[in-house]
Amino acid sequence: MSRLRQIRSPGFLAPTLDAMTRVSSLSRDELKTRRKSLRRRRRVSISQALWRFWALSGLTAAIFWGATRPVWLINSPAQINVTGNELLSDEMVQSLMPLTYPQPLMKVEPEVLARQLRDRAPITTAEVTRQLLPPRLNVKVQERVPVAVVLPVGKADGSDTQYLQAGFLDAHGAWMPLASFGLGSASPQLPTLQLRGIQPHYQRYWPQIYETIVGSPVAITEIDWHDPNNLVLETALGTVYLGPYSPELEQQLATLDRMRNLPGQLSESEVARIDLSNPDAPSIAVVDTADPKASSAQTDSDASP
Structure with missing residues (x-):
């Protein structure tokens, strides 16, 4: 066999043992330093987290303690x-x-x-x-702003349960007891509109009724609804019969408005009632002066313009 000769490149120098030892030593020192630095940072981070936790807990406890003091x-x-x-x-x-x-x-x-x-x-x-x-x-x-006073109907003690008890109604039909506004040192300004005899299942119609009545040019002071088949209004022109409540209420009040010259033709004592159950053919019942017991006669409302 031929001998193998070791050929070295002219620019290649084999690392000496001393150089290898020095590099190895430096690497170990750096690793130790890095480990120590990481451990130190970890300890600082944990300490800061614990400090924040205890500080926050102490502050919370102090606030709670202070808030419960006299x-x-x-x-x-x-x-x-x-x-x-x-x-x-x-x-x-x-x-x-x-x-x-x-x-x-x-x-x-x-x-x-x-x-x-x-x-x-x-x-x-x-x-x-x-x-x-x-x-x-x-x-x-x-x-809740009361817009009408609910008056009792029926028994002397006002305990007829088919009607709303004495109290107030707001514009949306919500009922409130009389005691709702009774504790003030000064009496509040309560509504002047009176409502008598409304049954609970008719409350849903109240918002439309109230809105229409408020817009009426003829002053209305009382509403009597104890008979569901006849809605009765007390107005500046006298007692008005409307029949059962219907969407024609606005038309009925418009007809009543056209009769505002009635006091110039008939005195208040002569008018028994105004019937607007048919707004296209209104009628006026006048008191029969021949019968002092208030018998009435029916006349056409030609007095309206």
Whole structure:
């Protein structure tokens, strides 16, 4: 066999043992340094996280502790500030809030109070917020505005259950008890329109009826609906019979408006009633002066222009 000769390139220098040892030593030192640095960073990161956790926990505990101290208590209704009320007195709204005194401010549940206030009072919307300085509750309300007084019908004690009991109606037909507006130091301005004998299942018609009546040029002071087959109005021209409620109410009131010259032709004492059950053929019942017992005769309403 031929001998193999080791041929070295002129530019190639084999690494010496000393150089290899030095490189290996430097690599180990760098690795140790990096490991130490990573461990140090990890310890710092954990320490910072723990510090933030304990700081936040301490702050939360301090706030809760401070909020439950006597200085953060609702001690009386005087610390309930009411806004937005015009008919309801501040005292009434305060009395309707189910709170026991003293009450820690932070234990008050605003949403629960607002919901219970809407259920107990003639209020459409209620908003309750807490205030720390000074400690109090702020209550903002929007009231139901009564537009008609509901009068009792039937038995002497007004307990006939087929009709709405004495109270108020708003423009949407929502009923409110008489006591709703009775606690104020000053009597609120209550409606002058009176409604007698409305049955609960007819409440859904009230918004349309009220809107039409409000727009009538002839003043209407009372509505009697105890007979569903005859809606009766007390007006500036006298008693008006409309028959059963129907969408013709607007036309009936327009016909009544055209009869506004009636007082110039007949005195109020002579008019027994005006019948507009057929708005195209209205009639007037006049008192028969020959019979003082108020027998009436039917006449055409040619007195209207």
